Amino acid sequence: ATTTGQIVYPLTPRWSPDGLSVAYVERHFFSGQAGADWGDDVYVVPVAGGPPTLVRPHGAIGRQVEGLAWTPDGRGLLLGDVRVGGDGSPFAPATSRIVRYDLNSKAETVLVENAVEPSISADGSRIAYLASSGERLALMTANADASAVWELVSSEAFPFLRYARISPDGRTVIFTAPDLVAARLVPDSGRGWLDRVLQELGVGRAEAHGLPSYVWAVETATGARRKVTPQADDDPCAAWLDGGQTVAILSSTGLYRALPSGGAVQRIEEGALGGQIDAR
Numbered sequence: 001a002t003t004t005g006q007i008v009y010p011l012t013p014r015w016s017p018d019g020l021s022v023a024y025v026e027r028h029f030f031s032g033q034a035g036a037d038w039g040d041d042v043y044v045v046p047v048a049g050g051p052p053t054l055v056r057p058h059g060a061i062g063r064q065v066e067g068l069a070w071t072p073d074g075r076g077l078l079l080g081d082v083r084v085g086g087d088g089s090p091f092a093p094a095t096s097r098i099v100r101y102d103l104n105s106k107a108e109t110v111l112v113e114n115a116v117e118p119s120i121s122a123d124g125s126r127i128a129y130l131a132s133s134g135e136r137l138a139l140m141t142a143n144a145d146a147s148a149v150w151e152l153v154s155s156e157a158f159p160f161l162r163y164a165r166i167s168p169d170g171r172t173v174i175f176t177a178p179d180l181v182a183a184r185l186v187p188d189s190g191r192g193w194l195d196r197v198l199q200e201l202g203v204g205r206a207e208a209h210g211l212p213s214y215v216w217a218v219e220t221a222t223g224a225r226r227k228v229t230p231q232a233d234d235d236p237c238a239a240w241l242d243g244g245q246t247v248a249i250l251s252s253t254g255l256y257r258a259l260p261s262g263g264a265v266q267r268i269e270e271g272a273l274g275g276q277i278d279a280r
Contacts, residue, residue, distance in 0.1 A: 007031075012068045021047055024042070026043055063082070066117055082095070097114070130164050159178065163175055172218065174215055174228060175216055176237065178232070226262050229258060239278045250277035255269040
């Protein structure tokens, strides 16, 4: 949608633990005009119908949300909070952090600095997230209070990582990344979060995002890594389904169901769908 010359669209849908509502981010892009307001607002909408409720406005120019997860009790959200400095220009340096946002008090507690895309296990004991390491990202896991941090996937493994999602039992994390061979062919195509924002605005580096990618799974106990999808696709986004027994995947070629062990993929719907997915 376009509002007063500004591009606006929803992203990062997340089912509430009770299945009665969905939280999502409404992204207001930079319009190109100096001093114009832009940023990400968080809404919750009831599944049964009714208007969405604004639960967290962006508050400051250029404040964005990269990743969203409900706490298991349904009382809060984990957010990847990204802020640009200066006057809110998308060209200003950006900082990121993961915060816990209380839906009742509106209070925010910082959990991890220089990190985004949080997810949390069903019992709330473990989290997974992407941590900034220079211009690249590493996949991390930790206790819910951000203690006992362990690097699951090094920032040197891939030129980019996206869509980190920990399984309900906390034993596996799925994510999107290109093939290791492709990663070695583009060693300088890693992106910081500012670069990613700029690329979405059409002015940043696009070569990394353009690489065909796979859905991967990594075991939190051992770091053992495997491909979930046997073929690469354009920006596949995966979510846990059936209590963690299977994985739902949305990509530019369709909607799929796969086994997290890899190898078996079933196409549910064909077509240029794209976007982001959550499942129950």
